[in-house]
Amino acid sequence: MKADLIIYNIGELVSFRNGPLARVSEDNAVIVRDAGIAVRGGVIVAVGRSGEIRSRFEGETLDAQGLLATPGLVDPHTHLVFAGSREDEFNLKLQGVSYSEILARGGGIYRTVKATLEAGFNDLLSRAAKAASLMLSHGTTTVEVKSGYALSLEGELKMLKVVKALGEASKITVIPTLLAHVPPREYRESSLEYARHFAEIMVPAVSREKLAVYVDVFCDRGAFNVEESRIIIEAGLKHGLRARMHADQLAYIGCSKLAAELPIDSLDHLEKMPEENARILAEKGVTAVLTPTSIMAMMELKKPPIEALRKAGVTIAVASDYNPNNMTPLQQTAMDIAPYILNLTPLEALAAATVNAAKSLNMHHKLGSISEGYRADIVLWELENYKWIGYMWGYNKALAVLKDGIIVHEKI
Numbered sequence: 001m002k003a004d005l006i007i008y009n010i011g012e013l014v015s016f017r018n019g020p021l022a023r024v025s026e027d028n029a030v031i032v033r034d035a036g037i038a039v040r041g042g043v044i045v046a047v048g049r050s051g052e053i054r055s056r057f058e059g060e061t062l063d064a065q066g067l068l069a070t071p072g073l074v075d076p077h078t079h080l081v082f083a084g085s086r087e088d089e090f091n092l093k094l095q096g097v098s099y100s101e102i103l104a105r106g107g108g109i110y111r112t113v114k115a116t117l118e119a120g121f122n123d124l125l126s127r128a129a130k131a132a133s134l135m136l137s138h139g140t141t142t143v144e145v146k147s148g149y150a151l152s153l154e155g156e157l158k159m160l161k162v163v164k165a166l167g168e169a170s171k172i173t174v175i176p177t178l179l180a181h182v183p184p185r186e187y188r189e190s191s192l193e194y195a196r197h198f199a200e201i202m203v204p205a206v207s208r209e210k211l212a213v214y215v216d217v218f219c220d221r222g223a224f225n226v227e228e229s230r231i232i233i234e235a236g237l238k239h240g241l242r243a244r245m246h247a248d249q250l251a252y253i254g255c256s257k258l259a260a261e262l263p264i265d266s267l268d269h270l271e272k273m274p275e276e277n278a279r280i281l282a283e284k285g286v287t288a289v290l291t292p293t294s295i296m297a298m299m300e301l302k303k304p305p306i307e308a309l310r311k312a313g314v315t316i317a318v319a320s321d322y323n324p325n326n327m328t329p330l331q332q333t334a335m336d337i338a339p340y341i342l343n344l345t346p347l348e349a350l351a352a353a354t355v356n357a358a359k360s361l362n363m364h365h366k367l368g369s370i371s372e373g374y375r376a377d378i379v380l381w382e383l384e385n386y387k388w389i390g391y392m393w394g395y396n397k398a399l400a401v402l403k404d405g406i407i408v409h410e411k412i
């Protein structure tokens, strides 16, 4: 049979066929030693032993040189489009000033809003493209990108058009999200009014122009409360968007409980979530998107209730949460430090960065797995086997990255 590409001599192939996975173990992982993969039309057409794939298919070949192969990483939470930087706030945080305090003083998100509004379309696009190419070369083949640094209809539309242009210009798959980040400063005392404006004007406009797949809201102290978040999420759902939500990061004000009432694909952060709410996520099939590098960037090392999430059977994903408060665009790093910050096993960390992240974006039927019919997004790692994930870290271990069957990064 003909194939566009045959990858052979894979030392160990690790994937998850029946994902998403709430309880990850070797029993529900697909682990094939001496493996091969056949790709046609950007899609995986066969997975098996190296010799068997080579004898069944003919076409171009790629010798994986005994390396570890996994699905391409899916990063389900980023703020990839922004201008400016906030390195002086890094120093403030080191001196013990909290993120909430920086935000209340008009720093944080508000500074980035100012810089983003002043930046031109092409400037925003070229910065985003640079970060996206760094992501690709480190194994991220799909990325969710949020708006939220403009806070006005015109500005958010511009941001989402940059996101769209990024998806067209880069090989990385981009999932666009309209984010209600914070109320503009002039609405600090009337955030409900802004939430209504967002729901009645901004959501329909974005939906009409098909510029977003998701609606998201930063439900937390200092951002939007539960009532305002509900208004925003409901508007998104009504206008054909799917929903995800920043919840319980800075304080618990009841945000994660909204998932009991509304169909929300993911709740992100959850550092302050009460353990008993894990049951809601499990029952409703909501993915918990955890952000280990962002936890470090908050300088408090406050961790989400991992054991409660595990025990309840919640699907756990990780994300880079790339933003000017957490300046790493790499899902590889989030995956690598997940064992240290979140106590995930290397196999759980891999599932969290691939199949479970795809589930949080409702893309798990075609992304996040090395299985027949899935898009050929594959990473070859400079690692002996999956047990080295997180064990060896701090430099780029992605030796080859394939996106839709095309090699987009290669060091082997």
Ligand SMILES: [Zn+2]
Pocket: 077, 078, 079, 246, 321, 323
């Ligand atoms: Zn975020």
